[in-house]
Amino acid sequence: MTAAEIREEILDILSDIAPDEDLSGLEDGVAFRDQLELDSMDFLDIVMELRKRHRIQIPEEDYGALASMASTVEYLTPRMKDMERA
Amino acid sequence: MPRDFLTGARDAYDVIVIGGGLGGLTCANLLGRSGHRVLLLEQHYKLGGLATWFKRPGGRIFDISLHGFPVGMIKSCRRYWTSEIADSIVPLRRIRFDNPMFSLTTTFDRVDFTRLLIDRFRLERAAVESFFERARGMRFYDDQSTTVGDLFESFFPGREDVVRLLMEPITYANGSTLEDPAIAYGIVFSNFMSKGVYIYEGGTDGLIARMGRELRRNGVDIRIRCPAERIVAEGRRVRGVVVRGRFIGARAVVSNASLHATLFRLLDRQQVDPAFLEEAESVRLNNSSTQVYMALKPEESIDESTGDLLFSSTARSFRTESLLGRDITSRTFSFYYPRTRPHAPPRHVIVSSTNARYEDWVGLPDDEYARRKRILMETTLDALDRYVPRARDRIEHVEAATPRTFERYTGHPSGTSFGTKFEGLKVSRGVPEQVRGLYHAGSVGIIMSGWLGAINYGVIVANEVENQLMAESRTRVPANDA
Numbered sequence: 001m002t003a004a005e006i007r008e009e010i011l012d013i014l015s016d017i018a019p020d021e022d023l024s025g026l027e028d029g030v031a032f033r034d035q036l037e038l039d040s041m042d043f044l045d046i047v048m049e050l051r052k053r054h055r056i057q058i059p060e061e062d063y064g065a066l067a068s069m070a071s072t073v074e075y076l077t078p079r080m081k082d083m084e085r086a
Numbered sequence: 087m088p089r090d091f092l093t094g095a096r097d098a099y100d101v102i103v104i105g106g107g108l109g110g111l112t113c114a115n116l117l118g119r120s121g122h123r124v125l126l127l128e129q130h131y132k133l134g135g136l137a138t139w140f141k142r143p144g145g146r147i148f149d150i151s152l153h154g155f156p157v158g159m160i161k162s163c164r165r166y167w168t169s170e171i172a173d174s175i176v177p178l179r180r181i182r183f184d185n186p187m188f189s190l191t192t193t194f195d196r197v198d199f200t201r202l203l204i205d206r207f208r209l210e211r212a213a214v215e216s217f218f219e220r221a222r223g224m225r226f227y228d229d230q231s232t233t234v235g236d237l238f239e240s241f242f243p244g245r246e247d248v249v250r251l252l253m254e255p256i257t258y259a260n261g262s263t264l265e266d267p268a269i270a271y272g273i274v275f276s277n278f279m280s281k282g283v284y285i286y287e288g289g290t291d292g293l294i295a296r297m298g299r300e301l302r303r304n305g306v307d308i309r310i311r312c313p314a315e316r317i318v319a320e321g322r323r324v325r326g327v328v329v330r331g332r333f334i335g336a337r338a339v340v341s342n343a344s345l346h347a348t349l350f351r352l353l354d355r356q357q358v359d360p361a362f363l364e365e366a367e368s369v370r371l372n373n374s375s376t377q378v379y380m381a382l383k384p385e386e387s388i389d390e391s392t393g394d395l396l397f398s399s400t401a402r403s404f405r406t407e408s409l410l411g412r413d414i415t416s417r418t419f420s421f422y423y424p425r426t427r428p429h430a431p432p433r434h435v436i437v438s439s440t441n442a443r444y445e446d447w448v449g450l451p452d453d454e455y456a457r458r459k460r461i462l463m464e465t466t467l468d469a470l471d472r473y474v475p476r477a478r479d480r481i482e483h484v485e486a487a488t489p490r491t492f493e494r495y496t497g498h499p500s501g502t503s504f505g506t507k508f509e510g511l512k513v514s515r516g517v518p519e520q521v522r523g524l525y526h527a528g529s530v531g532i533i534m535s536g537w538l539g540a541i542n543y544g545v546i547v548a549n550e551v552e553n554q555l556m557a558e559s560r561t562r563v564p565a566n567d568a
Contacts, residue, residue: 039158041542045165048549052120057553 001080006073009085013049017042028069050076054083091311091330098335099125099307101551102327103342104314104352107135107496108537109527110342111297112166112544117551118304125336126306127329129313129497134294135342136496136503137537141291142483145431148379149290150487151503153420153439154178154259154283154395155537162541171296178283178394183254184473185399185416187247194255196280207248217241222280224272230508234271235264250404254397255279258418260535261372261441261504270508270532277538283395289427313497317341317348317524319357324523337558338551340525341517342544344498345369345510348517348526358520366513372504372532374489376442378466381483382434392421392473400469416440417469436474436481438466444489444500459486504536505529518550525551 001009011023014036021036032038043066050056056079058066065075099122103114106128114126132138138150164172181194190206192198196218203214220241234253242248249264256262256274286293301308309329316328317339326335341348349358349366382388399416417440424432450458463484470477493501506514511531518525527547529535534543 041158041162041545044546044549048552051552051556055556057556059553060550 001083001085003073003077005085006076006080007069009053010046010069010072010076013046013053016049017045026069028073031067032069033067054080056080091309092332095125095307095309095332095334096123098326099123100336100555101125101338101340102127102314102334102336103340104317104327104348105129105135105342105528106133106308106310107342107528108137108540109529109534109544109547110135110340111301112541113340113342113527113548113551114306115297115301115304116166116545116548118301118306120552121305122552122555124306125334126301126308127312127314127327128308128310130495131310132294133298133308133310134290135540136492137290137294137540138495139290142381144381144384144433144483146381146433146435146483147289147291147427147430148381148435148437149420149422150377151290151537153418153437154181154285156277157281157284158277159284159538159541162538162545166541166545167297168300171293171300174287174292175284176287178285180391180393180395181255181283182393182396182398183251184396185250186402187250187404191393193282194279195282199252199279202251203248207245207251209242209245209248213241218276218280221272222276224269224276228269230267230269232268233264234262234266234268237268237271238264246403252279254399254404254416257441258397258439260532260539262532266532267508273533274536274539285394285426287426287428289430292427314341314343314352316354317352317521319354319521319524322357322521324521336523338523338525338554340527340547340551342528344496344502344528345506345514345526345530346371346499347497348528349513353521353524362513362516362520369510369513370507371500371502372507372529372535373441374444374447374492374501375487375503376440376447376462376489377487378438378463379483379485379487380436380438380467380470380477380481382436382480383482384431384433386434386480388421388423388434388436388474390423393419395420396473398469398473417466419470419473436470438470442489444493444502447489448500455488455490459488462486462488502529504532505534506531508532518554523554 014023018036046066047058066072101117101122102125103110104127106126114124118124136151139147141147160172160175180191182191200214203209204211238249262270312329314327314329318325324339326333327339396419398419401415417438420437422435463486467478489501492503508531514526514530525547527543529540533539
């Protein structure tokens with residue numbers, strides 16, 4: 001998957017987790033927490049969804065990498081580059 | 087011959103969950119849903135742990151701990167259980183406070199608290215807003231030296247009435263005190279007091295029945311009356327559980343028993359570092375509770391203006407000490423109107439709860455224990471009379487639970503009804519580092535307590551178990567499924 005595809009995938013997961021949020025104006029460089037009503041369980045749900053969909057394991061010490069869209073994509077790109085988007 | 091509650095159980099599972107409290111149930115449900123083979127062991131004859139109820143003749147059902155939870159329950163139930171369960175969660179409209187300092191009714195959300203603090207308590211809006219922001223911004227890895235008392239003193243110096251409004255419900259909800267770390271309060275407060283208080287329509291029995299059905303649908307093997315006797319580990323790796331004299335193997339074991347029972351009763355000390363055990367031994371238990379359950383005669387009713395949840399006290403000031411002692415003057419009344427159980431006979435039921443110390447109740451001779459229980463019931467009826475006039479004439483059934491009752495039904499040491507104090511969280515989280523494949527998901531650290539905390543902790547631990555199982559299956563079988 002390319003960085004752009006990974007971004008799309010994250011948006012898709014976010015729209016499941018926060019169905020009431022408008023994600024169209026999401027700024028990649030700004031923390032999710034500052035733009036969306038996400039709590040720590042929501043972040044855990046992102047982690048669990050990535051494992052379920054792509055068998056990606058994110059250890060707890062790396063959860064900080066999921067702070068914003070830009071940092072999430074950067075973190076996932078090397079881990080997902082050989083995968084096909086479903 | 088006695089019935090074998092393990093008939094048909096396998097010799098091995100992917101995961102064994104010890105304890106069917108809300109944390110254990112949720113953990114088992116997620117793991118079952120992911121396709122793992124899960125065995126759930128519950129020592130009691132019904133699931134739910136302290137999320138429980140009991141029935142008495144005449145269609146009366148008393149809930150033990152269904153007295154209000156934060157809005158986050160809706161989201162957690164939808165994601166980790168079913169939308170049917172989430173859709174049955176409804177707000178409580180009238181939360182009342184009545185004490186010598188103030189009497190008021192609130193919807194228990196940030197907007198209404200802000201209004202009250204400004205209009206009734208004459209605080210500056212800026213101070214109120216910054217307090218809410220501070221509480222909301224707290225994370226559990228923040229500094230622990232600031233206490234709840236310090237926090238209040240810095241925002242509302244000398245204002246015992248404000249402290250009482252903001253603290254009494256939290257003390258009731260999770261046993262925390264002014265001496266606990268401010269962050270535990272902040273996390274609970276921002277969950278609890280931002281969007282109101284909610285309850286499960288259908289009662290605890292309805293909730294647990296639905297959870298049981300969902301667990302079975304997800305293939306979880308549920309065994310009641312099956313107290314785990316021992317967690318078996320070898321070389322710091324969990325191997326399984328001994329239950330009813332039988333060894334059952336597992337790749338992972340999740341204990342939803344209390345932290346102390348897990349480490350000191352179920353596990354062999356040899357499997358754990360002495361320093362870790364020492365740290366675990368120093369973890370303080372939270373307090374226990376007493377409850378008085380009262381049912382009105384079928385023809386009697388209570389006006390809904392009486393409130394859903396009433397924090398009542400005749401104590402002139404708010405002191406942690408006075409909330410725990412036996413000569414209690416602070417109690418929380420939960421009023422259950424027929425709408426709580428729309429499909430059951432219309433009954434009005436009241437449950438009074440107080441925090442209590444185990445030491446005050448344990449070891450009493452039978453007659454003295456019975457006498458103190460009677461006093462508890464009598465003083466509760468006296469206090470209730472102010473809100474439900476002629477309460478004694480209109481109530482036909484009264485009984486009481488004490489810390490000893492909680493101990494008996496949950497197996498929790500000292501009958502703790504809110505798990506451990508803050509430091510228990512670190513120990514609980516550290517269990518898998520001691521014994522690979524063993525996890526703890528019980529009430530700890532104040533923030534992982536209560537219905538929502540318990541459910542969410544079950545999710546957090548299920549996530550870790552899944553990581554372990556997945557990592558192991560990768561090493562066993564070459565990853566060729568990408």
